[in-house]
Amino acid sequence: MSDGSIVLADFDTCSVQDVVTQNNYLLGDIAEGDTPTSLYGVDYSNIYTIDLIAQEMRPLGALSFIGTSGAYLNSLVRESEGTLLAVSGDSTGSLYRIDVQNLTATLLGATGYASAGDLTFYEGELFLSATGGGLVRVDIENPSSSELIGSMNAGGFADIFGVVTVIQGDPCAGDVNYEMIATGGRDTRVVDVTTGATSALCSNLFSGRSIFGAAEVTVATLCQLNLELNAVSPVCSGETLTVESTVDPNEAIGTFTYEWYEVGSSQVLSTQPNFTATFDRTTVLECVVTDADRVAPYQTARAEITVEVTPSPVIDAIEDVVAVDTFTLPNITGIAIPDNMVFTTEALGEGTVYRPGEQITIADFSSFPVRLYMYAENELGCSAQESFELMIYSAEDVTDLGKFLIDAPAFFTPNGDGYHDLWSVDFQENVLLYEVSIYDRFGKLLKRLNPNNLNWDGKYNGVDMPSNEYWFSIYYRYQERQLEYRGHFTLKR
Incomplete structure (x- = not known):
């Protein structure tokens, strides 16, 4: 003017x-x-x-x-x-x-x-x-x-x-x-x-x-269509998140249609205004909104957003344990876990704390079995939890201690592929092993193993033994008691 x-x-x-x-x-x-x-x-x-x-x-x-x-x-x-x-x-x-x-x-x-x-x-x-x-x-x-x-x-x-x-x-x-x-x-x-x-x-x-x-x-x-996607905070892997879209103007001439993609892919992930998914890695999303009745070339708007994903801790599972008198807690392993992880008697890191290498005795709990938990959480609050059941028996109450104290495999496959090629005996550290004898099903002695070499390759006098059931007898000492553990296993070729 x-x-x-x-x-x-x-x-x-x-x-x-x-x-x-x-x-x-x-x-x-x-x-x-x-x-x-x-x-x-x-x-x-x-x-x-x-x-x-x-x-x-x-x-x-x-x-x-x-x-x-x-x-x-x-x-x-x-x-x-x-x-x-x-x-x-x-x-x-x-x-x-x-x-x-x-x-x-x-x-x-x-x-x-x-x-x-x-x-x-x-x-x-x-x-x-x-x-x-x-x-x-x-x-x-x-x-x-x-x-x-x-x-x-x-x-x-x-x-x-x-x-x-x-x-x-x-x-x-x-x-x-x-x-x-x-x-x-x-x-x-x-x-x-x-x-x-x-x-x-x-x-x-x-x-x-x-x-x-x-x-x-x-x-x-x-008539320009404008599309905005709401800002999102970093999420933990495996977490479910909703990304919301806002269109300006918010009223369509006809009808708004939506297509969500991962950038670099032509696969339509969703046709809803908002996109909900579980994310296990950092992902760049693109949303395309279209109003087909709008005057060209203003029918479409696009927007991208990056969903940052932080890896959650992964704790290696521990199988349920059966032990006699005592059990030494193993190391806790996994991915993206703290160095100072512990075992607890309650979930989410609560309860009594036990550390790897610590020995649990039958006197530590009023009754068994008990469940022990492993819990990890990073700075973003991403967490993981595993647990296992621990059963400890008194040696006085067990008639066949060998199955708790000695690990004798149920089978082996001596075919040279590098997997289970030897039948190997393992035992707890408080067991003193004297001798392991292996027999065929007729009672013929095939091999006697000493504590320095507790492996059998499936041969007798240099000849491969056939696939079959075989028996073992293990003489050992535990808590001043001289004991024998008998059992059988399968050779598979």
Whole structure:
């Protein structure tokens, strides 16, 4: 406006609302910005940005001209994101393309029509409000071919500085009509783009102020779909998480459809607005939302989000244990577990603590079996738990101690594949082993093993014995008692 303010005009009600009040900058023209809440402004060779939410104007800087030494620019229109078009107010009516980021104005050519103060796109064509009230169709590719359509001066309508294109109907549904509006002094009129003739619209719209320029809001600004995915915190492997999507605007012209992918894959993971899954590794998700009834090319929006996954501890399981009199707790092994892990008598690390290598005796608990727990938790709260049952018998109550004190395999497979090739005897550290004898099913002695070599390779006098059942007898000493343990095993070939 002539007082430096910027207003929002409603041509249906012929009313205005101040958006940016008077300021220190008097602009020649304004243009749509790169966001729905921003505008660009021009004053001779200076470019400004206008924040409609903060209601403030900020200079971006002076333009550097390419192809000419400089120009007086008083008209402006947005061509694409970060790019503006402007025409000079001198007699050459030179057309410039402005790179907002680099603050350069490149000469495209002379239209031959001096700018009165505004440019507008109408159904894909560029029009200029020229001095003397002329409406000019501008040829961007060949500015010298620009042509005068006609005069907008009629019925006392003069001082025409601005032209703007407005949309009637729902632009996002593609069901629209366009009107060109000219601003002169304090009045606005509808322009016939084929002749330049005007008809009354709103009179004395801006009491006490004159219009210097106008800017339209384009379909690109109105109809752009925006998609946001809610931020998510790192999760533990194996944890279930929901990623939520938000679409702006939140009402579809038709119906919103959703597709979720893992980036790099074409497999659709979900078609719901929100995506819920159990994650075992860091994953980059992409959500695609589509409103097929929306005007092209604004039917689709995409967004990506990275779900950071922290490995949870993995504790190696310990099989249930049966022991006599005492049991020495083994080391706790696993993946991503602390070095100082312990056993506890209650879940989640609660209860009495026992450490690996510590010996549990039959006197430690009032009754058996008992369950011992192993629990690990990292700094993110990712946790794991395993447990096993421990049964300790008194040696006085066990008639056949050997099956608790000595580990004699139930089978072996001496076929040279590196797995179970030997029948090997193992025993607890408080057992003193004297001798192991192996017999066939008829009672023939095949092999006698001594404590220094408790392995049998399945041979007798260097000859492979056939697949069959074989028997053993083990003589040993435990707690000052001389004992024998008998049993059998299978040789498989």
